[in-house]
Amino acid sequence: DVKVTQSSRYLVKRTGEKVFLECVQDMDHENMFWYRQDPGLGLRLIYFSYDVKMKEKGDIPEGYSVSREKKERFSLILESASTNQTSMYLCASSRPGRSYGYTFGSGTRLTVV
Amino acid sequence: RKEVEQDPGPFNVPEGATVAFNCTYSNSASQSFFWYRQDCRKEPKLLMSVYSSGNEDGRFTAQLNRASQYISLLIRDSKLSDSATYLCAVNTNKDTGRRALTFGSGTRLQVQP
Numbered sequence: 001d002v003k004v005t006q007s008s009r010y011l012v013k014r015t016g017e018k019v020f021l022e023c024v025q026d027m028d029h030e031n032m033f034w035y036r037q038d039p040g041l042g043l044r045l046i047y048f049s050y051d052v053k054m055k056e057k058g059d060i061p062e063g064y065s066v067s068r069e070k071k072e073r074f075s076l077i078l079e080s081a082s083t084n085q086t087s088m089y090l091c092a093s094s095r096p097g098r099s100y101g102y103t104f105g106s107g108t109r110l111t112v113v
Numbered sequence: 114r115k116e117v118e119q120d121p122g123p124f125n126v127p128e129g130a131t132v133a134f135n136c137t138y139s140n141s142a143s144q145s146f147f148w149y150r151q152d153c154r155k156e157p158k159l160l161m162s163v164y165s166s167g168n169e170d171g172r173f174t175a176q177l178n179r180a181s182q183y184i185s186l187l188i189r190d191s192k193l194s195d196s197a198t199y200l201c202a203v204n205t206n207k208d209t210g211r212r213a214l215t216f217g218s219g220t221r222l223q224v225q226p
Contacts, residue, residue: 033213040121042218043157043200050212058213090156101147101202102214104156 003027004105006091012111019078021108023091031094032074033102034058034066036087043090049074050096081112114139117203119217127225130191134220136201137183145204146177146184150197151219157200160186191224198222 007022025032033048035058045058047066055066063085067075074093078085088109092102119136126132138146146163161168163175163184174187184201198219205215 031212035216040218043216045213045215048213056213096212099145099162101149101159101162102157104158106156 004091004093004103006089006105006108008108009106010109010111012113013078013081015082015112017078017081017112019081019110019112021076021078021089021091021110023074023076023093023105024072025074025093025103026072027093027103028071029093029103030071030096032068033092033094034064034074034076035090035092036060037090037107038087046076078110081110083112086110086112115217116140116205116215117201117217119199119201119220121218121220123221123223125223125225126191128191128193130224131187131189132191132222133185133187134199134201134222135183135185136203136217136220137181138201138203138205138215139182140203140205141179141182143182143203143205145214146175147202147214148173148175148184148186149200149202149216151200152197157216160199188222191222193224193226196222196224 034046035043049068091105148160149157151157167176172189200219201217202214
C-alpha cells in the first residue's frame with residue numbers, strides 16, 4: 001500500500017521557534033505538496049516541488065520555507081512560528097502530469113502557543 | 114471570487130436517498146478535476162477523477178460541465194458510511210505553469226438512519 005508519512009500527528013511549539021515538519025513518500029513520486037487546512041478556508045497551498053531541489057510558491061508561502069534534498073522527502077519549515085500558523089498541515093504527493101490525483105499524509109496538527 | 118467554490122452544507126439525507134453536490138470553478142482553462150472524500154479528523158482521500166464525458170464508480174457518478182464551469186458528484190442509494198466532507202479539486206494551471214490542485218472548502222454530507 002502506497003504511503004505518505006508525516007513525522008508527527010500532533011505538535012505544540014512556542015511562538016518564535018523554528019519548526020520542521022517532515023514528509024516522506026514511498027511511491028517514487030516526482031511531485032510533492034504542502035497544504036494547510038483551516039475551518040472555513042479549506043486547503044490552501046503553501047509550497048510544492050516537482051523535482052529534487054526544485055520548489056515553487058503556492059498561495060500562502062509567507063512565513064514558510066521548504067527543502068527537498070531527496071526525492072522521497074519534502075520538509076516544511078516555519079522560520080519563526082506564530083500563533084496564526086496554528087493549523088492542520090497536510091503533505092501530499094503525486095505522479096507528474098495533470099491527470100493524477102494526490103495521495104495525502106495523515107496530517108500534522110500544529111499548535112503554536 | 115474564490116477559484117473553486119462549494120456549498121458547505123450540511124446536506125442531511127436519509128439512507129437510500131440520492132444526493133448531488135456541485136462545485137464551480139472560475140478559470141476556464143482548468144483541465145483536471147477530482148472529487149475527494151474527507152472523514153472527520155482524517156486526510157482527504159481521492160474518490161474519483163472527473164472526465165469530460167462523465168464517469169461512474171459504483172454508486173458515484175461525476176460529471177463535468179465546461180460551458181457552465183462546474184463539476185458535480187451524484188451519490189445514489191446513500192449509506193451511513195457515506196457521511197463525510199466531499200472536496201472538489203481543480204488544476205487551474207495558470208500561465209506560470211503551476212501544477213498544483215486548488216481545492217474547494219468542501220460540502221458536508223450527513224446520512225441519517
